[in-house]
Amino acid sequence: MDILCDPLDKSELELEVDERDGDEIIEGRLIGTVTGEVYPIEDGIPNLLPPDMRDN
16 A cells, blocks of 8 residues: 555545455555546456546
8 A cells, every 4th residue: 555646646545445355455446646536446356447448
C-alpha cells in the first residue's frame, strides 16, 4: 500500500476491504484522498486505470 497512489494526482489512497483471505485482500476498493475517485479491487487485483479508461 505504501507505494500505491492515485493515478490522477499522485495523492494517497485509502483502503476499504470487503473480503479478505488472511493478509490478502480479495475484494474492496481504493479511494483517492483528494480526488475521491474509487478504484475497485476484484479477485485480489486493484484496477488503477483512470475512470475514462475502465470497462464498466
